[in-house]
Amino acid sequence: MSRDGSPPAATQGPASTGFIPGNKIFNRRDFVRERFGAAAWDAVLALLSQEDQAQVASVDPGAWYDVHLVERLISAACQQLKLDDGLLMEMGRFDADRELSTVYRWFLRLIRPSFAIRHMNLYWRRSHDTGTWRSWQNGPEVSAELRDWAVSNRAMCITLLGYLGRTLELFGGKLASLEHTECRSEGHATCIFRTHLELPADEPRPGRRPTRADISSLARELAHSPNREALVEALVTLLRFQFGCSWVEVWVTGQEDRMQLMGVSGERGPGDQRRFVLEVAGRAVGRLELELPRGPGQRGVDEVLAELMPWVSIALETARVDRSEPHHVEESELARRLRRAREIGQLTPRQLEVLELVARGKTNKEIAAVLGRSEGTVEVHVTNLLRKYGASNRAGLVAMFWGEL
Known part of the structure; x- marks a missing residue:
């Protein structure tokens, strides 16, 4: 859909250059039916070619289909239902709610938000075999770049923006804004997405015990x-x-x-x-x-x-x-430094755990919440760590940990 709101024609697209699972088609069907009624979905299908209609009618949610079939479906929905950016984002959020099942939501609660943001492409590859994400975080600002996606269609990008926003919300954060600042359909080299995400803490949230x-x-x-x-x-x-x-x-x-x-x-x-x-x-x-x-x-x-x-x-x-790593595996940098710190300072397991969280930039209040201890207890541990390593303050301890150990 163009900036002025005029929808593109729903024509037969190019040869396949990428695939997505059939559940993506089901989710768009269910969104239209629930939001506009069953007759509206039939009207959208009527704008497709007979070949596309036959494919949509026989979709298997577990099989993979030409990504351009979904693009033509979205274009037909824009044409028939006059979908604006707000509705397209609702469609993306609907897709996220359906796709991120109970177990996936549970796992999103488990992982650190910063981890998921750094590895966004990992999750993208579960439902797309084309395109590459690069994402980064600067304080509450989260930016993501999508390169080489087989699709160049702004309406599809806006649904992605809604999906991205809903996924970030599942981390327990609040979104202040969602923007699609650059789009390949408008001549840019890549698609850029930005949001302002307020998170209570970059920590996992305990949930039910796995069965x-x-x-x-x-x-x-x-x-x-x-x-x-x-x-x-x-x-x-x-x-x-x-x-x-x-x-x-x-x-x-x-x-x-x-x-x-x-x-x-x-x-x-x-x-x-x-x-x-x-x-x-x-x-x-x-x-x-x-x-x-x-x-x-x-x-x-x-x-x-x-x-x-x-x-x-x-x-x-x-x-x-499978990740093309060398046969030998070195310790992670954090684990190596923690092991060295434990040897030098003869730390207790609790002191080591506090040191790890201090090195990650956590405050005493945040450390107390993670460990289930009082701030006073954490302060005692931090004071002992300062004494053991001869650091005059917390910043000096962190600098020593990452610079000298």
């Missing part, structure tokens, strides 16, 4: 991690916030098949400790050590973890092989 019914969805989410560092971050967060583990260590097989610590979080306590050797084809790819809280529901947690571990092993191996 065996969630294993396939969890496995799929973990397998999509772009590299081992991202996978370990997601795994540690999953175990701490959803399974209720008080302490987690993730080791991976690195150079010369030696185990290297790549993720650590929490503090050992009176819970029940578990160790899992992560294997693929009889070869160890990592090790997971954790502590479960004691209670009547522990047996169920043990069963879920036991079934999940083979998928974790595969995801760990895939993150190395």
Whole structure:
């Protein structure tokens, strides 16, 4: 749809250069039917060619279809229903609500918003095999750039803007604005999207404990991690916030098949400790050590973890092989510095956890909320850390952590 509101004609498009799943077509159908009525949907279809009508009528939500079929469908809807930007954004939000099922929403609550923003292209690839996203955050300002999408259609971009906005809302934030500042359909090299997102904190939000019914969805989410560092971050967060583990260590097989610590979080306590050797084809790819809280529901947690571990092993191996990483895996920079800090300062697990959050830029209030402790207790830990490392203030401690360790 052009800036002046005049819709493009719904004509047969170019040869396929990309595909999207059929559920995208179903979602647009349901939006039109619920918003305008069944007769309106029939009127939209009447503007399509007979070939397109036949394809739409036989769509399988799990199969993939030419992305230009959806483009022609959107163009026909704009022509028949006089869709403006507001309605197109509503269509995008509707698509997000339908596509982000209960499990996906649960997982969005689990991951850090900053992680999802950095890896936006990872999620895009689940429903598009064309186009590449690059996204970044500067304070509350979130910007995203879409390159090389097979579609060059402003109406389609506006639906993406609505989808993006709704997805960001699922992180618990509030959107102050949504803008599509540059569009390829208007001669720009790429499409640029911007929004102002107010988040309470860049932290996961605890939810219900996973069950065996969630294993396939969890496995799929973990397998999509772009590299081992991202996978370990997601795994540690999953175990701490959803399974209720008080302490987690993730080791991976690195150079010369030696185990290297790549993720650590929490503090050992009176819970029940578990160790899992992560294997693929009889070869160890990592090790997971954790502590479960004691209670009547522990047996169920043990069963879920036991079934999940083979998928974790595969995801760990895939993150190395399929992401073109070297065969050896170095510790993440954060994990390496934390290990060094623990050795130098002889830190307790709690002190190490506080140091990690201080290094991430968290305030005492935020750290207290994450750890479930009082601000006074956190302040004592921070004071002890300053003394151990000879830093005069918090900024000096952070600078020392990232510069000297």
